[in-house]
Amino acid sequence: MPEGSAPGSWASLYRDHIAEWDKRVASACGACGVDGVVVFSGAAKYRHRDDLEYPFFAEPYFKAWAPNAYPDSALKIVPGETPVLVWLQHEDFWHMPAPEPSGFWAQYLEIRSVSEKGDLLKELGGVSRLAGIGEEAHGAMGLASVNDKKLLTHLDYHRACKTRYEVACLEEANRVAAPGHAATSEALTGQPSEFELNGIYCRSSGQRESSLPYQSIVALNEHAAVLHYQNLDTQPPEQFRSFLIDAGANHNGYASDITRTWTSPGDPFADLIASMDALQQTICEEARSGTSFISLHDRTHQLLAEVLAEHGIIRCAAAEGYERGLTRTFLPHGLGHLLGLQVHDAGGRLESPDGAERNPPPEHPFLRLTRTLEPGFVVTIEPGLYFIPALLNEIRDGPLRSAVNWENVERWQPYGGIRIEDDVLVTETGSRNLTRPALERCGIA
Numbered sequence: 001m002p003e004g005s006a007p008g009s010w011a012s013l014y015r016d017h018i019a020e021w022d023k024r025v026a027s028a029c030g031a032c033g034v035d036g037v038v039v040f041s042g043a044a045k046y047r048h049r050d051d052l053e054y055p056f057f058a059e060p061y062f063k064a065w066a067p068n069a070y071p072d073s074a075l076k077i078v079p080g081e082t083p084v085l086v087w088l089q090h091e092d093f094w095h096m097p098a099p100e101p102s103g104f105w106a107q108y109l110e111i112r113s114v115s116e117k118g119d120l121l122k123e124l125g126g127v128s129r130l131a132g133i134g135e136e137a138h139g140a141m142g143l144a145s146v147n148d149k150k151l152l153t154h155l156d157y158h159r160a161c162k163t164r165y166e167v168a169c170l171e172e173a174n175r176v177a178a179p180g181h182a183a184t185s186e187a188l189t190g191q192p193s194e195f196e197l198n199g200i201y202c203r204s205s206g207q208r209e210s211s212l213p214y215q216s217i218v219a220l221n222e223h224a225a226v227l228h229y230q231n232l233d234t235q236p237p238e239q240f241r242s243f244l245i246d247a248g249a250n251h252n253g254y255a256s257d258i259t260r261t262w263t264s265p266g267d268p269f270a271d272l273i274a275s276m277d278a279l280q281q282t283i284c285e286e287a288r289s290g291t292s293f294i295s296l297h298d299r300t301h302q303l304l305a306e307v308l309a310e311h312g313i314i315r316c317a318a319a320e321g322y323e324r325g326l327t328r329t330f331l332p333h334g335l336g337h338l339l340g341l342q343v344h345d346a347g348g349r350l351e352s353p354d355g356a357e358r359n360p361p362p363e364h365p366f367l368r369l370t371r372t373l374e375p376g377f378v379v380t381i382e383p384g385l386y387f388i389p390a391l392l393n394e395i396r397d398g399p400l401r402s403a404v405n406w407e408n409v410e411r412w413q414p415y416g417g418i419r420i421e422d423d424v425l426v427t428e429t430g431s432r433n434l435t436r437p438a439l440e441r442c443g444i445a
């Protein structure tokens with residue numbers, strides 16, 4: 001979707017999108033012997049023994065049809081018929097009610113409203129031949145099935161291939177996130193704290209923390225070695241060495257997932273970042289249709305061994321470092337994952353719609369995506385190089401100790417690590433990076 005596209009363009013993309021999803025639902029329902037599905041959006045949840053709500057996140061399949069958040073609502077989807085959205089419209093002087101459904105997508109749904117949650121099922125009509133999807137679906141509703149694994153697996157498998165509308169949403173989510181990444185990198189000269197950098201990201205990308213697709217990772221110095229670092233120090237470190245930010249955005253229910261690593265101009269760590277950036281771009285180019293993601297992950301480790309050898313982090317040759325598994329100490333996570341309605345989108349290990357799975361190799365247990373890439377897949381490509389004390393200690397105490405240049409490891413350990421992550425669309429002829437053009441428009445890459 002070109003930037004600044006007219007609403008009509010979104011409308012036509014959405015029309016084709018739900019037509020494709022209608023086929024997918026028909027196939028899944030046929031396999032499970034039901035006539036259609038009811039997708040429940042979900043309900044607001046409260047803290048234990050409290051009256052404060054958690055942030056609301058809708059059931060992913062609800063978002064595929066309804067881009068806005070509608071708690072306590074439902075979609076009735078019967079293949080071949082107009083989808084029906086029943087939303088809860090009620091007066092509330094404590095909270096702002098959900099807005100009336102409108103926009104490019106509303107014209108393609110039959111929209112009804114109820115003022116009480118208890119009237120939802122009545123408005124949906126007969127459901128005995130319909131499968132229920134969502135946390136709010138339960139057997140007492142008279143549904144044909146509730147969160148049937150066979151049906152969900154069928155849908156999960158096919159959702160890996162994104163429609164043109166979904167690609168446009170993912171591309172726009174990258175554009176939303178990009179100004180936040182640019183602003184945080186520019187702010188580093190002022191020696192801000194993690195807490196301040198997190199605020200800069202949210203403000204510059206126009207998002208509140210509770211609406212982010214995932215909790216941002218905002219890590220200075222050695223905190224970058226914690227893969228899912230969750231804290232925000234309110235005081236800046238005495239000396240700035242490195243900054244890793246893993247932060248995304250939402251658009252119409254679809255997520256972006258972007259990571260960059262920075263250091264001070266002239267710091268030798270910049271050379272290591274540049275090598276990892278070149279590695280990452282090579283893998284992005286090789287993310288092509290017909291390529292096994294397991295093989296691509298393995299290829300990443302081969303290239304990482306070359307980086308480790310080039311920068312004197314390991315003493316042995318690159319080939320030996322790869323063969324002996326040294327790279328797994330410096331890159332313990334998977335290369336990437338499917339991206340879409342969820343940040344870690346479902347179906348990454350499915351071999352077929354019937355639920356057969358391909359597990360990751362034993363030496364790479366955290367790999368979330370094991371499928372062969374196909375046109376329409378949107379994946380993250382996020383290689384890393386980390387100096388994680390616990391993993392390094394295992395090497396230091398084992399037979400591979402002599403293969404590591406511990407002087408250089410100790411030099412870089414206060415920097416934590418590096419991760420570079422882009423969102424990549426697999427096409428018929430190669431791949432298209434959804435992240436870098438958005439960042440380049442904001443003056444970074």
